[in-house]
Amino acid sequence: MEQDAQLVQRCLQGEGSAWEELVRRHTRRVYNVCYRFVGNRTEAEDISQDVFLRVYRTLASYRSAHGGFATWVTSVTRNLLIDHYRRTKRDRLTDSLDDAMPVVESKESAARRPDEQALLGELSGQVQTALTRLSPELREAVILRDLQQLEYAEIQQVLAVPEGTVKSRINRGRIELAKILQQMGVRPS
Amino acid sequence: MSWTCDQTEARISDYLDGAMTSAQEAAFAAHVASCANCKQLLGSVRGVIKDMRSIDQLEVPPRLVYAILDATLGPRLTPWQVFTKWIGSLATPKFAYGAGSVMATCLIILGASGASLKKAKLADFTPSAIYLNVERQANVSYAKSRKYFMDLRVVYEIQSRLRQDENQLQVNPDNVPKSEEKQPGHGDDQTHTQPKQQNRANELARQLEMLAAEVPVTWERSIR
Numbered sequence: 398m399e400q401d402a403q404l405v406q407r408c409l410q411g412e413g414s415a416w417e418e419l420v421r422r423h424t425r426r427v428y429n430v431c432y433r434f435v436g437n438r439t440e441a442e443d444i445s446q447d448v449f450l451r452v453y454r455t456l457a458s459y460r461s462a463h464g465g466f467a468t469w470v471t472s473v474t475r476n477l478l479i480d481h482y483r484r485t486k487r488d489r490l491t492d493s494l495d496d497a498m499p500v501v502e503s504k505e506s507a508a509r510r511p512d513e514q515a516l517l518g519e520l521s522g523q524v525q526t527a528l529t530r531l532s533p534e535l536r537e538a539v540i541l542r543d544l545q546q547l548e549y550a551e552i553q554q555v556l557a558v559p560e561g562t563v564k565s566r567i568n569r570g571r572i573e574l575a576k577i578l579q580q581m582g583v584r585p586s
Numbered sequence: 587m588s589w590t591c592d593q594t595e596a597r598i599s600d601y602l603d604g605a606m607t608s609a610q611e612a613a614f615a616a617h618v619a620s621c622a623n624c625k626q627l628l629g630s631v632r633g634v635i636k637d638m639r640s641i642d643q644l645e646v647p648p649r650l651v652y653a654i655l656d657a658t659l660g661p662r663l664t665p666w667q668v669f670t671k672w673i674g675s676l677a678t679p680k681f682a683y684g685a686g687s688v689m690a691t692c693l694i695i696l697g698a699s700g701a702s703l704k705k706a707k708l709a710d711f712t713p714s715a716i717y718l719n720v721e722r723q724a725n726v727s728y729a730k731s732r733k734y735f736m737d738l739r740v741v742y743e744i745q746s747r748l749r750q751d752e753n754q755l756q757v758n759p760d761n762v763p764k765s766e767e768k769q770p771g772h773g774d775d776q777t778h779t780q781p782k783q784q785n786r787a788n789e790l791a792r793q794l795e796m797l798a799a800e801v802p803v804t805w806e807r808s809i810r
Contacts, residue, residue, distance in 0.1 A: 413659050420654050424646045432644055442650050446657055453658040521641045543638035568599035575630035 401466035408456055420449055423467060426545065427474050433540045434478045436529045444481055448474045464554050471547070472555045475537055482533050520583075527577040535570035542567045589617040594624045598631050698723060751784065 401422070407415035427448050432441035451473055459469055528536055541552045553563050594617045600606050601614050618625050656662060663671065698720065709715055 416659060417655055420651060420658075424651055424654065425643055428646045428650060429643050438647075442647060442653070445650060446654050449654045450657055517641065520637055524638060524641060539638070543635055544641065546639065564599065565596075568596065571599060571631045571634055572595060572627065575627065575634045578634060579630060 402461040405456060405459055405461070405466060416453065419466075423470050424449070426467065427470060430471065430474050430540060430545060431478065433525065433528060433544055434533075434536060435481065436525055440481070444474075444477055448477055451477065464551075468547075468551050468554050471541070471545070471551075472557070475541075475555050478537065479533065523578065523581060523583050524574075527574050527581060527583075530577050531570055531573055535566055535573055538563060538566035539570035539574060543571070588620075589613050591617075591621060591624055594618065594621070595627065598628055601628075602632060602635060748787075751787065755788075 401419065404415045404419045404422075408419065424445065428441055428445045431444045431448070432438060435441055435444065448470070452470055455473075459466065463469075528540065531539065538552065538556065541547045541555060542549075547555070549560060549563055552567075553560050556563060556566075558566075594614060597606065597610070597614060601611065606614065618628055652662070710719070
């Protein structure tokens with residue numbers, strides 16, 4: 398977190414390499430949040446790019462005293478995702494060709510056995526499908542808590558809602574997700 | 587007090603996250619133990635959380651980072667553009683002067699080491715070859731300079747002796763032998779201490795003077 402603050406300072410002094418380092422450190426998180434929310438790789442890439450454009454333009458407004466840089470970036474991501482959701486007015490994941498396409502393999506999954514990897518890939522697709530059936534409020538809360546594994550306080554900052562609301566959304570989101578997966582015939586672990 | 591299904595459902599995450607007091611936990615557990623639906627729901631939610639946390643983060647497409655950097659910092663330069671930009675930054679008088687000096691120094695060192703650029707071979711640039719070339723070049727230079735010095739010395743000695751003889755002639759003109767007065771069969775009047783070379787030199791000098799006196803006449807005749 399301290400390193401992020403230093404990189405931000407160097408960026409503000411016009412150091413391009415510091416910005417490149419920040420981008421490399423946070424692209425994965427942003428891209429994953431976007432992908433899990435929209436369920437489409439191309440859209441996730443476009444929104445990720447927009448996120449960093451906005452972060453770059455508003456970098457001077459970032460105050461480390463108000464929270465970590467990662468949380469701030471996640472807030473920007475969340476705002477753009479909501480904008481995107483309102484703009485498109487429909488969840489396109491279920492009809493997306495992306496569903497049928499394998500997701501990009503991560504380094505962790507590459508280290509697993511092929512059968513485990515295949516199971517995880519299948520599970521990832523099922524969870525992704527179920528996530529897109531959740532309302533945006535519940536979806537973003539579950540993604541931040543269970544996929545990005547943020548703390549409640551961080552989620553509270555990102556969503557800018559009271560702690561009770563965060564807890565309630567996460568709980569309802571999990572229950573909804575469990576019911577959707579059950580309807581899809583997915584047996585939980 | 588026993589909990590209802592709604593109460594239990596609303597606190598499932600708190601239970602799983604360990605955010606309950608012991609009394610709340612006991613009441614929650616008591617209801618779940620007695621309600622099949624809530625028990626099944628608890629198992630499902632627990633499974634969902636486990637599944638979601640076991641899913642790996644996706645790898646970022648490599649082009650995404652470059653696209654972001656291009657969109658924010660501007661398009662990146664190609665390697666050729668980077669090279670030409672670097673070369674352009676070197677085109678200053680100061681750098682040109684420095685490069686010229688370095689090149690001249692290298693040429694001097696190469697010349698001194700005896701290496702030929704026209705017939706350059708890789709073997710000429712090994713440390714032992716350079717050392718041998720330098721040593722040979724130093725010996726040749728020493729021999730040349732020594733020979734030049736010795737030549738200078740001989741010339742200087744000759745000049746000194748001639749100058750000395752001229753001085754002697756000017757001081758004592760009687761010492762000049764008069765060959766025209768010399769009679770055949772008679773030896774000259776010179777003492778034996780005078781070197782014969784001196785006589786020959788004096789004779790040559792006289793003949794040269796006579797020749798010089800004849801030259802204008804010859805030249806005038808040729809004009810006519």
